[in-house]
Amino acid sequence: MSTDDFADRVPHATSEACVESAVSATSNPCVESAVSATSNPRVESTESSTSEARADSTESSTGDARADSDVSITGDPRPHFAPGTTGDNRGDFTAHRVPPETAKGILRPREQLRTFTHSRLSAGPAVNRYVEWYWAVRWDRRGLPTYRSEILSYPAVNLTFEREPDHTGGFITGVTTTKYIRELHGEGETFGVKFRAGGFGAFTGLDVGAIRDTAVELTEVLPEAVGLTEQVLAAATLEERRAIVESFLADVAQHRAISDDTAYRLVLDIVTAMEHDPDLTRVDQVTDRFDIPVRSLQRLFRRYVGAGPKWVLRRYRLQDGAHLLAEGRTTDLADLAVELGYFDQAHFSREFASEIGMPPLEYARSALASEG
Numbered sequence: 001m002s003t004d005d006f007a008d009r010v011p012h013a014t015s016e017a018c019v020e021s022a023v024s025a026t027s028n029p030c031v032e033s034a035v036s037a038t039s040n041p042r043v044e045s046t047e048s049s050t051s052e053a054r055a056d057s058t059e060s061s062t063g064d065a066r067a068d069s070d071v072s073i074t075g076d077p078r079p080h081f082a083p084g085t086t087g088d089n090r091g092d093f094t095a096h097r098v099p100p101e102t103a104k105g106i107l108r109p110r111e112q113l114r115t116f117t118h119s120r121l122s123a124g125p126a127v128n129r130y131v132e133w134y135w136a137v138r139w140d141r142r143g144l145p146t147y148r149s150e151i152l153s154y155p156a157v158n159l160t161f162e163r164e165p166d167h168t169g170g171f172i173t174g175v176t177t178t179k180y181i182r183e184l185h186g187e188g189e190t191f192g193v194k195f196r197a198g199g200f201g202a203f204t205g206l207d208v209g210a211i212r213d214t215a216v217e218l219t220e221v222l223p224e225a226v227g228l229t230e231q232v233l234a235a236a237t238l239e240e241r242r243a244i245v246e247s248f249l250a251d252v253a254q255h256r257a258i259s260d261d262t263a264y265r266l267v268l269d270i271v272t273a274m275e276h277d278p279d280l281t282r283v284d285q286v287t288d289r290f291d292i293p294v295r296s297l298q299r300l301f302r303r304y305v306g307a308g309p310k311w312v313l314r315r316y317r318l319q320d321g322a323h324l325l326a327e328g329r330t331t332d333l334a335d336l337a338v339e340l341g342y343f344d345q346a347h348f349s350r351e352f353a354s355e356i357g358m359p360p361l362e363y364a365r366s367a368l369a370s371e372g
Helices: 012-023 029-036 051-055 087-092 109-115 199-204 228-234 238-256 262-276 283-290 294-304 309-326 333-340 345-356 360-369
Strands: 116-122 131-141 147-151 158-164 167-173 180-184 186-195 215-217
Touching: 109 116, 109 147, 109 309, 109 360, 116 238, 131 238, 158 228, 167 228, 186 199, 186 228, 186 238, 199 238, 199 262, 199 294, 228 238, 262 283, 262 294, 262 309, 283 294, 283 309, 294 309, 309 333, 309 345, 309 360, 333 345, 333 360, 345 360
Parallel strands: none
Antiparallel strands: 116 131, 131 186, 147 180, 158 167, 158 186, 167 215
């Protein structure tokens, strides 16, 4: 993991002012309408009902494949940038991030990646201010039992185009604060757009916290998207699908005259530090580094990310822990707990079991046993 110090890139003098300006804006009424409707039946169940309360807490936290190819499940988990660029110019969006190793965030990855194919593509320059990468899943379970796919999601909004035996459609899924479960049956596919943390809120002007842990029809949030799902799913290749989506998003941005958002740039800097600096494990460290009051940070994260800063920190550290265990890279839980920023092994083990559904070593054994 990278230990880069991101503090020097943040415009400290304007941080709080841009937060107050951002969170005082009126939420878009289409979100209020969308989230008041019954959730789409394609949204599967999640586990652990206490995540939302924990997400907004400010107590101490726990802490290259190129654009047109599939991403290997092995590789460097650190952020990647275009040749000739560094993390220090990320705020200008001139550097694009190559999608990370495919297995990150997928629980028992070897087992799951034998059940479906999974690819990730980089976002192009026209949209990478808001979109981080694209992903695609295909499966064929005809004549086979339903498969239960489990994901420890990134703190981001996803736009998905889905085709399954019982439904076809486009959906916006908010940040999922619990383990995400999807039951795969028959033959199906999903093409997804993973927005940057905060990117969907900056692109649409919506309060992303309003769609946390739920999914809504795409056209409820983006009325301009009528017919887009059919167009995307009719495309023969992932690259063609990406081009269709990017053209649509670029047209929306131009039509809506979406302007630069200083608060969103701050969110990107903070979230990047949270994800890639293993020494950043508590909310008070974040507020100190970025010179922002804790309440302002909470409001900023609700508006743009959709979950509290403590939850985001914890989610990244749990993703790291689950990935290392599934890869067989560690069996020393005491050392792992310290590396991830937990007070001790007991705290890590309890939280891991609560979020993932089994103790760390049991999870490691099940993940490694699925290799055969």
